Amino acid sequence: MNSQVRSSASVAVGIENVEKRYGDFTALMQINLQINDNEFFTLLGPSGCGKTSLLRIIAGFEPTSAGLLFLYGEEIENLPPDKRPINTVFQNYALFPHMSVADNIAFGLKMLGWSSSDIEARVEQMVSLVRLQEFIHRRPAQLSGGQQQRVALARAMAPKPKVLLLDEPLSALDLKLRQQMRAELKQLQRDTGITFVFVTHDQEEALSMSDRIAVMSDGRIQQVGSPMQIYEQPANRFVADFIGDTNLLDAEIVEVAGGGASVRLGTGDVIKSDTPENVQIGDRGFVSLRPESMRLRAAADVGTDAGAVALQGVIEDIVYLGTDRQYTISLASNLRISVREQNVASGSADGLHIGNDVCLQLAERAARFLVN
Amino acid sequence: MAGTIGGRTVSSTYAPVRGWLLLPSWAVIGVFLLLPMLLMLVYSFLTKEFRGGVIWEFSLAAYDQFIFDRGLFGDEAPSIEWTYITIFVRSIVQALLATVLCLLIGFPTAYYVATRPARTRALWLFLITIPYWVNLLIRTVSMKFLIRDNGPFNEALLGLGLIDAPFQLVNTNLAVQLGLFYSYLPFMVLPIYASMERYNASLSEAAADLYATRWQILRRVIIPVIKPGIVAGCILVFVPSLGAFLAPDLLGGAKTFMIGSLIEEQFKGNAGNWPFGAAASMILLSMVLVVLMLYARSQAKEL
Numbered sequence: 001m002n003s004q005v006r007s008s009a010s011v012a013v014g015i016e017n018v019e020k021r022y023g024d025f026t027a028l029m030q031i032n033l034q035i036n037d038n039e040f041f042t043l044l045g046p047s048g049c050g051k052t053s054l055l056r057i058i059a060g061f062e063p064t065s066a067g068l069l070f071l072y073g074e075e076i077e078n079l080p081p082d083k084r085p086i087n088t089v090f091q092n093y094a095l096f097p098h099m100s101v102a103d104n105i106a107f108g109l110k111m112l113g114w115s116s117s118d119i120e121a122r123v124e125q126m127v128s129l130v131r132l133q134e135f136i137h138r139r140p141a142q143l144s145g146g147q148q149q150r151v152a153l154a155r156a157m158a159p160k161p162k163v164l165l166l167d168e169p170l171s172a173l174d175l176k177l178r179q180q181m182r183a184e185l186k187q188l189q190r191d192t193g194i195t196f197v198f199v200t201h202d203q204e205e206a207l208s209m210s211d212r213i214a215v216m217s218d219g220r221i222q223q224v225g226s227p228m229q230i231y232e233q234p235a236n237r238f239v240a241d242f243i244g245d246t247n248l249l250d251a252e253i254v255e256v257a258g259g260g261a262s263v264r265l266g267t268g269d270v271i272k273s274d275t276p277e278n279v280q281i282g283d284r285g286f287v288s289l290r291p292e293s294m295r296l297r298a299a300a301d302v303g304t305d306a307g308a309v310a311l312q313g314v315i316e317d318i319v320y321l322g323t324d325r326q327y328t329i330s331l332a333s334n335l336r337i338s339v340r341e342q343n344v345a346s347g348s349a350d351g352l353h354i355g356n357d358v359c360l361q362l363a364e365r366a367a368r369f370l371v372n
Numbered sequence: 373m374a375g376t377i378g379g380r381t382v383s384s385t386y387a388p389v390r391g392w393l394l395l396p397s398w399a400v401i402g403v404f405l406l407l408p409m410l411l412m413l414v415y416s417f418l419t420k421e422f423r424g425g426v427i428w429e430f431s432l433a434a435y436d437q438f439i440f441d442r443g444l445f446g447d448e449a450p451s452i453e454w455t456y457i458t459i460f461v462r463s464i465v466q467a468l469l470a471t472v473l474c475l476l477i478g479f480p481t482a483y484y485v486a487t488r489p490a491r492t493r494a495l496w497l498f499l500i501t502i503p504y505w506v507n508l509l510i511r512t513v514s515m516k517f518l519i520r521d522n523g524p525f526n527e528a529l530l531g532l533g534l535i536d537a538p539f540q541l542v543n544t545n546l547a548v549q550l551g552l553f554y555s556y557l558p559f560m561v562l563p564i565y566a567s568m569e570r571y572n573a574s575l576s577e578a579a580a581d582l583y584a585t586r587w588q589i590l591r592r593v594i595i596p597v598i599k600p601g602i603v604a605g606c607i608l609v610f611v612p613s614l615g616a617f618l619a620p621d622l623l624g625g626a627k628t629f630m631i632g633s634l635i636e637e638q639f640k641g642n643a644g645n646w647p648f649g650a651a652a653s654m655i656l657l658s659m660v661l662v663v664l665m666l667y668a669r670s671q672a673k674e675l
Contacts, residue, residue, distance in 0.1 A: 061577055094578035098596040107592075108582030159582065173601040 004312040007340055009144045011073070012037045012195040013058060018067030020053050020219075026055045031067070035163075035197060036212075040189045042198045044206040045216035046242070054216075055165050056063050058197065060084050070090045071162060082111070087156035088165040092172065093148050095140035101127070101151050102136040108159040126154040129188070137270045153185075166198045170205060182208055192275065203243050207231065229348055233274070236370060240288040247337045251369055253281050263369050267332040271310050273367040285371040291340040293366035296327060299357035311360040313337070315352060329358060390598030398602045409657075416650035456634070456652070463630040464659075465618075466545065467613035470552035471560075473560075474609045475602070479555075486568030497565070500558055512551055512622045519547060519623075543625035551619030559608035567601025597619035603667060611660055631656050637669075 013035040020028040028050045035041045035331075044288045045053040051323040056062045057069065058080035069077040076084055087108065096104050105126050109119045130150035140148055149169060156164055166185075170178045186209045190198045200206055206213050207227040209271040215222045215230060215238075234240035241248060254270060256270050256279065265287070273287050299312065313329040316336070328338045339360065353356065416434050436442075441453035485496040503511065519525050521538040526583040529535045541547045576599065579589045595602070617632030624630075633654060636648025 059577075059581060061580075081577070081582045082585060086581075088578070088581045090574055090578060092572070092574060094572065094574040096575060096578070096593060096597070098599075107579070107584075111579075111583035111585075111588060155582070 010037050011035070012039065012071070013197065013273075014073070015020050015054075015058075016067065016068040016070070018054070019065045020050070020057060020062070021065045026056075026139065026219055031216060031221060033221065033224065035195060035237065037072075038193050038194055040196045040198065040209055041210045042200060042206040042210040042213045043216060044200055044203060044213050045222075046201055049216040051201075051216050052167060052220040052300050053165055055088075055197065055199045058163070059086060059159075059165055076314045081218065081320075085159075085162045086165060086190050087159060087161040088167065089156045089169045091167045091169065092142070093152040093169075095151055095155070097140055097149055100137050100139060101132060101143070104151055104157045105158050105160060107155065112159055122158055125160045129292065130154045131158075145173055146181065149173065149181065153188070157188075157194065157233035161194065163195045163197060166196060168200055169198075170200070171202070178205075207243075215242065217242070233368065234288060234370070237286065237372070240368070240370065245291050245338070245340075247291065248286050249289065249335065249337070251285060251287045253279055253283045253369065256281060259363075261369060263367070265311075266335055269311055269332075271362060271367055273369040274365050275369040276371070279369065279371070283371055285369055287367045287369050289324065289337065289362070289367050291338045292324075293363045294337075294339045295361040295363070296329075296339050296341055296352065297359050297361065310362045311337070313358060313360065315354050315358055318352070318354060327352070327358075329360065365367060382456060394649060412653050413649045415647055418647050418653050420645045420647045424639075424644045424646060426512065426646050431647070432646035433646075437648055438651055459629050459634055460631055460655070460659075462545075463614055463632075466549060466552060467610050469549055470556060470613040471606050471610045473549070473553045474557050474560035475606065478557055478605060479564055479602070482561050482564035484569050486565050486571070493569075495568065497562075500561055504558060508555060508607075508618055509622075512555070512618050514523060515551060516542060516547075516622055519550070542623060545624070545628050547623040548620045548628045548630070551623045552616055554612045554615055554618070556609040560605040563604040564601045565599065567598035570670065571598055587622070607664070607667065610663070614660065615620075615656055 011034045015031050015033040018028060018031040019026070019163075031054060043054060046050045053062065056122075057077075057282065058063055059339070060076075060079060064077055068075060071086070071182050095109065099107070102123050103338075105123045108120050109122055114122070127136050128183075130153055132147060132150055132154070135143060135147060140151065140302075143151065149172075152169065169185075170181050173181060182205060184206060186197075198209065207230075210227055212226055213226060214232050215223045223230060223239045225233075225235075230239060231243055237248065240246055240310075251263040251273070253261050253275070254264050257272075257346050260274045261273055261279060261345075262270050264270050271287070296316075311331055312327075313331040315327055316330045317328040319326040319328075321342075324340045324342055327341065329339060330336050331337055337360070382454040390498040415426055417430055417432065417446060419429040419431040419433065424432070437453070438456050440450040442448055442450050473615045481500070481612045485493055485500070488496060517523055521540060525541070526535075541550075548588060571594065571602050575593055576589050584592065615632045615635075616630060619638075620628055620630040620633050634654050635649050635656070638644040638646060638652070
């Protein structure tokens, strides 16, 4: 890693070869990340993947076992949390129960030694930003979950941190409020221009808010990219499986041509597929087929237009999901695949029933081949 | 039937928190606490019998004796009687000192124990309570044995050459203080521990994240949040220290006399003065009530 990257003003948080061990257990290994200035960056992964450890290391609550940590080019791994211009929104909010909303928001400013008139002005600005004007004299216990969440945000943003860390801040809220807060958080990040580092296990949250996402598992970063890259071009099996629903089918490359390739599935069918670079005929791996990237048609309707047909099977199960129907199709060689069709008003697939023979048509670039 | 459980109003057969559940405890409190206290209140306004006991004749003599000196035969012009006031002031000072000392030692202890892993915590609590399996009287006598002029404490200091003559502790206010502190320390540690254990450590992290130093975290977050435990500990130490008589009797002397001993003396043997003892008890009780009411008011203001 060269020092120009570290000192570059566009890199808010630089993480180089960071490791974290607890006794024999390695929570984080060889983490390298550059979080850009003014970016909404998400650490996404299942519980125990190390995302919270990494956040706590950035905040300064835990020391690293090895590696370097930079904030806008300055080394910070030896600074205690109260010396880092970084603030955190905690998972359980950690609001001070003995203080009013206003005192909670003012806490960091008091500790920084702001003058009381500056504090008053800033607190007023923050409460109007998070729309809590009527509640400033209440204690946290007198607020709803969503309001507490806003206080936690206002408190963390009041000291104008260079980076704001958010540790699963929406997980305690109910679904409606969570969806509303997603939009508000994203808006807040755009308006303030603060770099957000957001930790979540909820892929929908990550996809809908982030500029870039780092997918983590087993203490390693599996892939870093935009939501679209992560979803459409997963780097490996874990990412393909963790982000969204997908069908993973064993496959072997039989032909390489231009940007794509043809792969043979376990059913014996050969389909077109996207591939990573440098694959060769004979490479084995699997293809990821998103349920929504396939069209379902009754076998009888297709008739002679066999060229567009990729796979054939029998409907085994249909689940009605409101906006969609989810079909489970059994293919040849005992393989199963799941397909989602939108319930449009004219419902072309409405006539399909369990037991019907069907054909699957693949959308352009629906399949993505990945080596094991 | 509606009731409240955990602050929520519930109405069903499963909220049968009816008044009669308190009946046994009302009976015990009534018979063994309120009745004797009423009796003492009445006694304090009666005339003394010289061999102990009372004559059923209204008199303010007990309270008068507490405050005024009217000479040996009661016929001189009244002047303020300082003896008992001095004893009361000494008792208050001793009780306050014991409370402060217990807080200074008890708070770090409770903090330490509460921040240990769950398994070790139980062991520490066990160790703290072990001495209290022995009767208070025995423990106080043992302490006297330890600190007397030719006891192990002085022998050790003499042996090390730190002092030339025994350091006199017995019969001093310091010894009484030591006895009070030792007797009531767990009453400080346990309530603070209980609050500390419920304390959410992420509050300290949040404070550090918001630029508070360790000292500021302690002063502005930890202490205010666990304040109910601290106040409970202080009351539990102050109130019994104020009325204590074992420590001043056994470790102290005439110059370290406290209210508890004064009251005890009035009811012991034939030489006592029951109305005077009862009056001193009532004055002590009113002082404790004032302290508790001030506390209750400060709590009410905060909510």
